Structure formats: structure tokens, C-alpha cells
Amino acid sequence: MPKSENPNPLIQNRLLAALPGKVYEQFASELEFVPLALGDVLYEAGKPIADIYFPNDGMVSLTSTEDSNAIIEIGVIGSEGMVGIAAFLGGGQMPNRAIVQISGSAMRICAEQFNNGFLSDAGVQKSLLRYTQALMTQISQTAVCNRIHSLEARFTRWLLLSHDRAASDEFMLTQEFIAYMLGASRQSVSEAASRLQDANLIYYVRGKITILDRAKIESATCNCYRIVKDEFNRLSV
């Protein structure tokens, strides 16, 4: 949604900001501001989701935990979305984990209040359904990208997703963490990072990534980033 359409410009989360003012006012007292620290687990795989988070900034990663040797990222959530969609969909839990990957803050509401009050508004429901579709597109494109695209394409796609959600051009991401997320070896991530650095796309030292040339990164990545971005724009989330 273009920023000028935001009826609540002080609210950073776009799902909350898109609510009509009177609807937001109704729920505002139930929302609590909480910091999101790197590594915080917002919900655990197979455990009831107690709280819903609407990030103001930062990035939360949805990761599969089925194989103890591999943590694979299936989607990311920032200020465009919400963490804990299973509370809305009715399953109450997910077979994946939500973990903070770039620190920030969020508005938190307990799942019970969310379900009993928040969801009764038709506008909220509609907004969350559209967000669900956008998130589903993101996860679908991850399935495609994970199968057919090179590590360099996947890495740059992931840099763009992170950059969109980080508040700055610099963010902390260790090579080990990147390797986990992308399902690649540390060695191959290190080599890919070096190539991107040699081409002046990023600067990467001691776990801190600096985005040097966003346009070049967009040129270097696969079409998956654009497909998802276009769908989020089309669905106004």
C-alpha cells in the first residue's frame, strides 16, 4: 500500500496501519510494544501459539526444524505481516519455528484476545486473508527457488528480503546462520559472499552485511524476488 494511504501513519506495522482508525482504536489497548532480539523464538514448532506479533521493524524467519542437521527457512516476516498466522487459520500451531533474525520491535497481542476480539472485525479478516495469500506465495516461491536456482541467486534474493525489512543498509547475519537458512555449506556461502563483495554489491565483515548497490543485487538475483514482491504489492500487503 502506498504510504500516503496509511490512515494511521504512526503505526509501523502495515497490517495494523491499514485498519480503519476506529477499528484500530478498539484494539489498541490490547496491543503491547515488545522488543524483538536476535534469536528470540516467537513460537516453537508443534507448540500452541500463545501470542501474535505484528512487527514494527526487524525480520522474523519461519524455519523448518524437522531435521536436526538442517534448519531451512521457508519464509520471512517483517512490518508487512504478522507472526502466528495459525491462530487465525484455526490450527493454533505450526510445524515450523518463528525466530527473530534481524532485531526490531513488534506489537504483541495474546492469541486468545486476538481470536475473541480482533478477528470479529470483517475488515481485519479480509486483510489477514490477503496477507495469508501473499505469505503463501512467498513460501511457494521459496520451494521453487530452493530447487532450481543457484546459491548466488538464492543468497541475493535473501539479501533483498532482509534489506526490505531491515531499518538500515547494515545488518548482522553470520555466515553460519546464512548457510543454515539457505541449506548450503558455510564454505559455499563464504565463496558466494566473496564474489558479491568483489563485485561491490555488498561489504561483509565479521557477520555484518552492508548493502552497497541495491540495484546491482536486484539485477543479480533470480525472478523469484520480483514475483513475490509484485504479489505483495498487488495484494496491498
Add this chain to the structure above:
Amino acid sequence: MPKSENPNPLIQNRLLAALPGKVYEQFASELEFVPLALGDVLYEAGKPIADIYFPNDGMVSLTSTEDSNAIIEIGVIGSEGMVGIAAFLGGGQMPNRAIVQISGSAMRICAEQFNNGFLSDAGVQKSLLRYTQALMTQISQTAVCNRIHSLEARFTRWLLLSHDRAASDEFMLTQEFIAYMLGASRQSVSEAASRLQDANLIYYVRGKITILDRAKIESATCNCYRIVKDEFNRLSV
């Protein structure tokens, strides 16, 4: 859902069968029985979804079409689900294609009738939300499996998904089609099929797969199949 709980035992699609009888009766006249032939495209990427399909049997594949050199499957739908979830979620279209992979039949309703009538029932909404979560889990696990598991694991997982939805132990799937779906070369699919045939798990000749030993295939596959199956069971879809 255990079959004994099915209030409408003559209805083969499980989402429709789970509806309370009076709700189903209300919509029954809007549902039209249609055959699903191998290769039928039920909706096209980026085009408005005109009709919703509730398969009675057979299997529909959701495929990405973003790269003309690669068609990758992101999920499958059989009698447990519906084709055209974007009509429910509000986006009205998807950036993927729905194509019949195993022939069968479905109950069809036009998207407009679906949205205007069908969706107004709270029970229908609840059921579709839970199905959405289950489908999202399936797509998520495809993203994981596509990244970290061997072709043989992915192939056997896919055989199980197909077998669950096929009405028999035999179904038609050409090697070329399997290679497309799994994002692998025909040569590697051919080799994997030979290994499964040598181990007496399947019999595969002229595009016809016969499941010989379901239990052995379940033992040979990765955990992804079970995670998704458990989640569909938990969500009663």
C-alpha cells in the same frame, strides 16, 4: 477426518463431505460434476480464477511457471481439498498454474457464486481456513524437501502423495512429467525409478507406475511426507 464422521458419505470431496447436511443442501444445486482429464489447466498463473473445483478423486498439481525452462510443483490437491483458494483468500488469482496430473472428477462452482453464497456460512469459512493452513504446510515442506533431500527421497514422497490421491495402485506419470515436477533431469529420474523398481517398491513401464510395496516406499522416503500427513490429519482435512 475418520470416514465414520462423514455426515454426507456419498460426497467424495472431504471439504464438502464435512459440511453439515443442511449447509451442503443449500449449495448442492450450484455444484456441477465435471471430469478432470490429464493435462487440464484449471487456472492459469496471473489470470482471474473463474471456477472453484472440489476434486472427488484424481490429483491436481500447483506448478510454478516463472521460468520457461522449468515447471516446478509446489503442492498437490486431491479429494481432501479445493482448487482456487485465491478466490477465498481474496487475491482472485495466483502466480502459479493448477493442472490435472491424475485424471478424475470434481464438483465445480463458479467463483462468483462461491464468494457470494458459499463463503457466507461460518462453518464453510472455518473449514477452508484450516485447509489453507494444511496446504501451506504442504507447500512449506516442499520448500524444505526441495532444498535438502535427495531425488530418491523427493521422488518417493511424491509417489506417496500421488498414491494417496489416485483411486488405484496404478497411475500414469511419464518420466518427463516427473522430471519437470521434481526439478530434476530425465536421466536422474530414470535412474531413481530403476533403483526403486530393482528394490521391488514400484513397477514402472511406459509411463504407468504401479505401487508394489507401499510400506517400503514409506520407509524409503524422508520425514516430509509424514509431517504433512500428520498436519492434514490434525487439521481434519
